[in-house]
Amino acid sequence: MLPLLLLLALALALATKVPGAPQVLTNKHADARQNSEDKKHLRRALELAAQALGRTSPNPCVGCVLVDGATGEVVGEGWHVKAGEPHAEAMALSRAGVRARGCTAYVSLEPCNHFGRTPPCSHALLKHGIARVVVGMVDPDARVSGSGIAYLLNAGVPVTLGVSDSCYQACKNLNRPFLHRVTTDRSYLCLALPAGGTASGSRLGPLLPKLLAQAPEVDTLLLTSRQLLDLSATALHEALLPHTSLLVWHARAGAGAEAEEEEEVSKRCFAALQDLKVIEGSARKVRYLPSTTSPTLTLALKATAKQGCNGCLLVHEPTSDNDKGEGEGEGESEGVGADAKDAIKSGLVQKVLVQGEHDGEWSAVSLK
Numbered sequence: 001m002l003p004l005l006l007l008l009a010l011a012l013a014l015a016t017k018v019p020g021a022p023q024v025l026t027n028k029h030a031d032a033r034q035n036s037e038d039k040k041h042l043r044r045a046l047e048l049a050a051q052a053l054g055r056t057s058p059n060p061c062v063g064c065v066l067v068d069g070a071t072g073e074v075v076g077e078g079w080h081v082k083a084g085e086p087h088a089e090a091m092a093l094s095r096a097g098v099r100a101r102g103c104t105a106y107v108s109l110e111p112c113n114h115f116g117r118t119p120p121c122s123h124a125l126l127k128h129g130i131a132r133v134v135v136g137m138v139d140p141d142a143r144v145s146g147s148g149i150a151y152l153l154n155a156g157v158p159v160t161l162g163v164s165d166s167c168y169q170a171c172k173n174l175n176r177p178f179l180h181r182v183t184t185d186r187s188y189l190c191l192a193l194p195a196g197g198t199a200s201g202s203r204l205g206p207l208l209p210k211l212l213a214q215a216p217e218v219d220t221l222l223l224t225s226r227q228l229l230d231l232s233a234t235a236l237h238e239a240l241l242p243h244t245s246l247l248v249w250h251a252r253a254g255a256g257a258e259a260e261e262e263e264e265v266s267k268r269c270f271a272a273l274q275d276l277k278v279i280e281g282s283a284r285k286v287r288y289l290p291s292t293t294s295p296t297l298t299l300a301l302k303a304t305a306k307q308g309c310n311g312c313l314l315v316h317e318p319t320s321d322n323d324k325g326e327g328e329g330e331g332e333s334e335g336v337g338a339d340a341k342d343a344i345k346s347g348l349v350q351k352v353l354v355q356g357e358h359d360g361e362w363s364a365v366s367l368k
């Protein structure tokens with residue numbers, strides 16, 4: 001449900017921020033025909049945005065449609081392809097050229113208002129003479145958080161926010177990992193629990209593409225160094241989609257010299273794979289979480305957001321001394337290792353995929 005009170009509160013906050021701004025935020029256009037047009041174009045902006053689902057970390061997925069207010073003609077479309085590339089609005093404006101002047105811009109997420117790797121989209125929309133902006137939802141990122149809308153309102157550009165409950169919900173659903181990271185400072189984590197509790201080596205390789213397909217919203221595969229060592233370079237190459245990042249975490253399995261040895265081996269393995277350009281050619285980014293800074297699963301999961309990962313997929317691999325899950329009356333977490341149970345209980349996991357014992361098929365279980 002789109003919280004109307006929240007919208008009104010935001011409108012008031014923005015109005016006080018920009019005294020004299022003539023425009024008022026609404027959650028739908030007063031004109032029924034215009035409201036139906038707004039929904040249609042915002043849905044299209046969402047479709048465009050979804051093309052880059054799971055590829056934009058640390059940025060969100062955003063789509064933009066520019067429509068000529070007089071003729072209803074779409075004159076430019078754009079979406080954010082990946083971090084470092086132009087934002088959705090910039091792509092649509094460049095495609096529309098001079099035809100952008102006087103258009104309504106439909107953007108699935110509030111235009112940014114800060115100078116990053118690209119100039120602010122709020123400024124670009126104004127510069128190109130956009131006459132009205134329809135925004136799917138406010139960007140809760142502290143660097144935006146209403147300031148993109150405020151900038152446009154202050155410049156006299158009317159802004160419609162939200163359009164409908166279902167559009168708002170669709171905008172939120174599309175960016176679940178991004179929204180989770182910017183509001184909680186934690187990556188959205190999908191935990192896969194293979195039947196039998198463990199899946200390493202030959203079993204893990206074929207599972208990865210299936211799992212990544214079940215969690216299209218995540219963009220990073222989080223492997224333990226043990227899992228990396230068990231995987232053949234070919235399996236890894238085949239598993240990783242061109243846009244999937246790889247984050248390797250060294251899970252401390254032993255103690256003292258044994259642990260150091262394992263870390264050294266996994267580092268060498270990792271370096272060798274990079275040298276071969278096997279991973280580099282197939283993954284967008286490869287990073288490493290050493291056990292020194294992330295000695296436990298909980299700390300490793302907390303560190304992923306600082307690595308700029310909106311969403312991660314982890315295939316659970318119980319560590320030797322804590323895999324005796326109690327499982328008494330725990331429902332779906334029965335048989336789960338203690339470390340994974342802790343991660344679920346402490347709210348670090350947002351999605352759990354379980355594999356059926358008999359059919360081997362994966363399904364998502366709900367977390368309350």
Ligand SMILES: [Zn+2]
Pocket residue numbers: 087088089111112113119120121122
């Ligand atoms: Zn932008």
